[in-house]
Amino acid sequence: MKTLYIILAVFFLILSAIFSYLPLGTIALIPISFAFLFSYLVFKKSETPNNKFSKILLILTIVCLIFVLVKVFFIKNELEIDTKFEQQKIENNKDAKKDLEDLENDLE
């Protein structure tokens, strides 16, 4: 049973690390919750009270949790200043005006 908990804890910890790195916001809390649960179970099932591996799993899960919470609460959602996109919009508008004038001439 302990081996299964270790496999699941490591699996969800890897998933937590990936989700924390990606800009998934609070959705990253889903694998973190599972990683925390299985890491805690590994810690509880450990024969020796000072099992380093289970502690490392727990600490890494908490690091992921803190990283996600900092990103959610302290990093603002901002748009990149995209001059190319803005320029495209301006050119689009010019083209549209020409298309409308062509359409008006066709309808006459």
Place this chain on the structure above:
Amino acid sequence: MKKTLLILVLFFLVTSFKSDTENPVKSGESLVYSGSYNMSGLLTQIAQVNMTTEKVTTAKNNYLHFSCSLATYSKWDSFFKIRDVYESYVNPISLKPSLYKRNINEGGFIKKEKYVIKGSKVNSTVSFKNNQETQNSFTIGTNTVDVITFLYQMRTVNFANFKVGQTKSFTIVFDEKEMDISLKYMGKETINAGNLGKKECYKVSIAAKTAALKGKDKNIIWLTADEHKIPALIQFSIPVGVGNLTLKSATGI
């Protein structure tokens, strides 16, 4: 005295026999939304959507230009960058479109689409990244509109006269195909509407025969129950989950 009375009676008649539709859409309006993806109640904000209206004048005509642009937040740009623009040029009174343009760039997938609408005839031009453009002609119904014009035409519906469960149909053209859309009035709810504060809204369900939208009454739009009918919240259910567009700011209304 008689003249004043006549004017008053005429005014009363005109206002009491208002049609089912009215036009609350003016130029200079700017609506900013935050788009989120929702998984089991947990959210991630993905993109900002800007909807603007402006007056466009050519040598012979005036148009109302509807523009809807979507851009992912910078945190997403390195993973999946989206820069989409949907535009429509319509008659300012009838809101009938003459030109529809769609320029999308979604994670490197580029598509440009243009419909020039002459009554019920549409000349379309479609091009993809590095591909030559293809041209096509097809006909649409006299009341068929593009997807952006639909979002604004929906605001002309007088939901104050609707009973809960009452429906109204529209036909839109998307990807060179016509599609029936049905709006169902679901009553009123008070929700947060960005800088407008808490507002009483008309809750309207949108149903369309398309694989892009899922579920019954899962695609809902809340329009402020006032003369502007600003979309305050848009909730949509797509095959990969549930998302919503939350109004952040509404100016120029």
